[in-house]
Amino acid sequence: MVEDLIKKLLEAGVHFGHQTKRWNPKMKKFIFGPRSGIYIIDLEKTAECLNKAQDFAQEIVAKGGNILFIGTKKQAQDIIEEETLRGEMFFIKNRWLGGLLTNFQTVKGSISRLDEIEKMQENGIWENLKKKEVARLTKEKEKLLRNLGGIREMKVLPQAVFIVDPRKEHIAVKEATKLGIPIIAIVDTNCDPDYIDFPIPGNDDALKSIRFLTALIVDSVLEGKKEFLTNEASKKEQKAEGEAKSEETTQKESDKKENAPEPKASTEKQPV
Template structure:
């Protein structure tokens, strides 16, 4: 895993928290000091928390499960979308639909509708048979669904974990994940409640550089988990091939032994008869 240095966090402004009057007292263990009316986050705690989060998320991905990225604030949308697409992971960056996890079956119907509309509009034969007004309505519906559900359209089951930027803003997603027992990895600023998430990462969740640094670190851990999973599958396949080859060799050796036995038995009487002839 690409090691994030203390200086990297400092340069990205990860240590800048909110105004002291806006703080959440439950973030006290992660606050280093107060300066000019602003809380300063303890970057040593950030490094330790980020390391724990990366190790845990890598293990989840290595087991073949998905991690959903959630970030609907403007400064986080671009970097989170790019990283999720690169890793082929589900993401939500427009707005969180209530019940996206707890009412997943209904959301799946909307996702299937989006896939159907996309297929119909791409098929030139079908599209040419639809009236212009109806085609325009379908295009608008598709655009609206794609904006909200485009990042999770390929999701066939609930994700194994959530990575969230700003738990205060995404409190509905946190509540749904908590209700379903889905672990949450999240950037927590000084105005957040770290007790609501399983793996809080104390960091500035408003600055683009800070969000990018933490998101890319999490992305790197997911990438390593995917590579390790691929390596595990390759090793398993090689092992199965070797076992199959050994079994085949054993069967072949047994067959050859069975063929030689009757031949030996046939030559034995001839030898005995030669011994019994008079001199």
């Protein structure tokens, strides 16, 4: 099993790190060694870390939680959107807005503004506006969709975040850390793994590597969803059984009262 995973990691190029001169010494424990001027990542360590990250992601979703996927570097953007939509989670792919997590109420206000603009357009209000005003609203709508489209249905803070390249997404890392939100991240040889709860040592630049690792996390998300739905169905079934038993008990008690014999009248003479 582990051997098969390592083989797939190898095929995806997950083991290729950065140039030896561009490394973070804190990643030493995840590095196999240098080769041709670049560091090679130890895929046994990657497989071990990946399994932990997958288990955690599945556990979060199985409990009804959500994961926010973050990847704003060019090679990660499309992958993050495609895979997150497959897993029915939330994503940020264009730009991280400062305060997105730590000032979430303001972000929710921006999402409400997007809803308002779209409702104005649907109700035909735009037709009565001047071209200049329509152009302004169109531009505002496009900007809001670009920055917040992937989280517009996210009503509460996520229970975890998944990050491609925490070095680039350092602001997101700081915000999640401040709020105590667990972080899963692909960490290359130039990253600092200290702030990552579930680091996945791997190539965070190659498309194939990013897609492979992200897809595995999303697979775990989908497993968690199945588990959640199964648990919810079981709870409903147990609740229905409990209500049925309660009704049955109530009915039996009612029947007992109806069928109980009438109390006999006393034949004793009352004192005069």
